[in-house]
Amino acid sequence: MVNIKDIAKRVGMSPSTVSRVVNDKKYVNPKKREQILKLIEETGYVPNQAARNMVLQRSFTVGIILADTFNMFQRQLFSFVERHLGAFGYNTHFFFVKFEGSSEEECLAKLKAEKLDGIIMIHEIQQSSFYESVKNLKLPLVTATFNHPDFPSVHVDEENAAYEAVRHLLNLGHRKIKMISSNGLSCGVQRAEGFLRALETAGIERNVEEQIVFVRQYTAEFGIYGMRELLLRSRDFSAVFAATDELAIGAMRVLKDEGFRIPEDISVVGFDDLDISNYFMPRLTTIHQPLIEIGERTAQALHKYISSGNRVGTDMVLPHKLIIRESTRALTS
Amino acid sequence: MVNIKDIAKRVGMSPSTVSRVVNDKKYVNPKKREQILKLIEETGYVPNQAARNMVLQRSFTVGIILADTFNMFQRQLFSFVERHLGAFGYNTHFFFVKFEGSSEEECLAKLKAEKLDGIIMIHEIQQSSFYESVKNLKLPLVTATFNHPDFPSVHVDEENAAYEAVRHLLNLGHRKIKMISSNGLSCGVQRAEGFLRALETAGIERNVEEQIVFVRQYTAEFGIYGMRELLLRSRDFSAVFAATDELAIGAMRVLKDEGFRIPEDISVVGFDDLDISNYFMPRLTTIHQPLIEIGERTAQALHKYISSGNRVGTDMVLPHKLIIRESTRALTS
DNA sequence: ATGAAAGCGCTAACAT
């Protein structure tokens, strides 16, 4: 594997000069520059990252933390984040946190070992010790799709979005509304709160035990469990609000298998607006999160944070939008 | 940031001893080991990766190449790959290749710069120059879900799997069968070949122009385009074979919107067996790929390749399985 | 405009 010394030797110059060319510095004779560039081309020389990182004491890499169970929403989000980060000249390195069972420690060790420039969290870690450690390391961190008081965050107003989703159901005349959520992450709790608040403003008393079922994860599989549990409790309801589209997909599956028609018998509202939701039968009514913007703002926020060295911006709350499709309709009876 | 010298100084020993402890080598006094371990714990010392990589001349990292448009199938696949790789002690680093537009060059440069131990490709790159370069670099490479003559590969028998899927339709009495595929990747071509061969064995003449529509990508969105095109050509068919579940999902959406019932009017078969396919309405009949095994075998193959320094194993063809669900039924006329 | 030399943090060969 050819290195900078080899290049230098072969053109009869010093490594310093080659380094200047490689890094586009000034003060180098145009002819020599040409010559070196040509040889680099020929030999396919690429500077050794590890050596560069070591002397520069940084990696030009940002870590992206996500759950190993990440869904389509997060997949798209980090695609956008990655693209913007790339435009700023950063590499990206992914750290998968197991949804259940702690791998935060391990994650933290890797974070330190790599001399990252910064971190973006797309997956919420609960342990506050994690954030403490990041603060101690003075590592720039931005959270996306959830918020943390100590770091810049980009997300929608979860509670109000959920409130609107339920408001939609209420406006359609529904009164007996159930919810499937999870308390594993803060968004599930906030969405549940929006749900309860909407019911209250409609004069329906808050009764968590009866109105909400909390499942362990946000996947379609757990949507099935949640819906089954709801059905077990009572069949007397006309609408379901799922904390994520995936939960809604599982819930709809159960409803359908139990012989309910959607939306004729039961209306269903989701949250996230996955691509797939518009292909479902029926097409899912849901809350749209502005994915592209979240990705862009997150990358920008981190870049500013890294460049300035100071925490810049704080809570960036982006607008959500209720998308009314085919899974909800007015209560008839 | 504390380094190995700091640790050494503070316990009054040499960096070598600390290094031995960190790397679990023999020949170090148990008491001293304890003492060092304790200080490491206290200070939160983590060895600098870049320095380690440089002296060791390797990174303990394997690169995973995938498309930036990767779907749920690939997402799950690389989760499994990553897990197994982790068990072997490798880090993973992702390289996203844009589905359209070449970023292979860039990818290759990064590959070189990082002194990777090996590469796993989950996304097929067409340019043969890419494989040439990898060979020149003597970088161990294993491909998953597609095959390349020069490297170990783990995949299903695409053509025979497609053959079986179409056979299923034929057995159900269908004769007028269309296919939606893509020629962007070899699997799309192989699956199309299986489709045509199945038709031929049933005495139906091969007529690619009429029987298959090739779209640019394998997504639901392109499933829509493909299905619309098929409908434009003719409405005289009773079954559709989509080269991927995602294409099938788009196709079903169009069919449904056009007033066709699935499977009463039209049967649909997919390929991949995405998680979501079992939640769809109707549940999708499809070809199952043994995801977990593919992931496991791929990781193992690469590990062996890296450890032995020689290409080990060759084409590993894993068993697929036709999963009959609700989207296909016997032709009634 | 260019080169010599130091040093980033670590490991391993060698010496003891």
Place this chain on the structure above:
DNA sequence: ATGTTAGCGCTTTCAT
């Protein structure tokens, strides 16, 4: 069992 030393490939003063 432990310490000394060289060197991995690069960038960056500091001379010139």
